[in-house]
C-alpha cells in the first residue's frame with residue numbers, strides 16, 4: 001500500500017486536491033493507495049506532543065500506517081519558504097529507524113513561482129539524513145490554484161504527463177527494491 005501524505009492541516013487545501021489526483025493515478029495503475037490528510041490529524045485532535053511516549057489512538061494509527069506503507073508519496077506545499085509546520089511536527093513523531101530507513105518515498109511540491117522546490121528539498125534533507133530511498137523524479141506544481149482551478153485533474157497536459165511518468169516510475173522503483181528485498185518492509189520481516 002502506498003501512503004499519500006497530504007502535507008498541510010489547512011482545510012480545503014490545494015495540497016489535498018493534488019493528493020486526490022495522485023491517488024486516482026495509483027489506483028488507475030493497479031496500486032493500492034490511501035491518503036493521510038493532516039487536516040484530519042490536527043495537533044488538537046491528538047493533544048500532542050508525544051515524542052517518544054505512547055501516542056493517542058488517532059496519532060498512533062497514522063504512525064502505524066507510515067510504518068506499514070510499501071512507499072510514501074509526500075505532497076508538500078510551500079509555507080514561508082519551507083514545509084508546513086504541521087508536516088514537520090508529524091514527521092518528528094516517526095520512529096527511527098522503522099519509519100524512515102530504506103522506505104521508498106516520492107515527492108510533489110506545490111507553491112507560487114517556485115512550485116514548492118524549497119519545501120521538497122528541505123524534506124529531502126530530512127529523509128536523506130534518515131536513510132530513506134528517495135525516488136529521483138520530483139514534481140513541482142507552480143501556481144497550483146491555476147493548474148487545478150475548478151478541476152480535480154491538472155488542466156495542463158505537461159503536468160499530466162509528468163505525474164503519469166512519476167507515478168508509474170515510483171511503482172516500478174518500489175517493485176524493484178522489493179524484488180531484491182532491500183526495502184524497509186522486506187528488511188523488517
Ligand SMILES: Cc1cc2nc3c(=O)[nH]c(=O)nc-3n(C[C@H](O)[C@H](O)[C@H](O)COP(=O)(O)O)c2cc1C
Pocket residue numbers: 008010012013014015016077078079080081082110111112113114115116143144145
Ligand atoms: C501560511 C502560508 C504561507 C505560504 N507561503 C508561501 C511561500 O513562501 N511561497 C509560496 O510560493 N507560496 C506560499 N504560500 C502559498 C501556498 O504554497 C500555495 O497556496 C500552495 O500551492 C498550496 O497551499 P495549500 O495546500 O494550503 O492550498 C503560502 C500559503 C500559506 C497558507
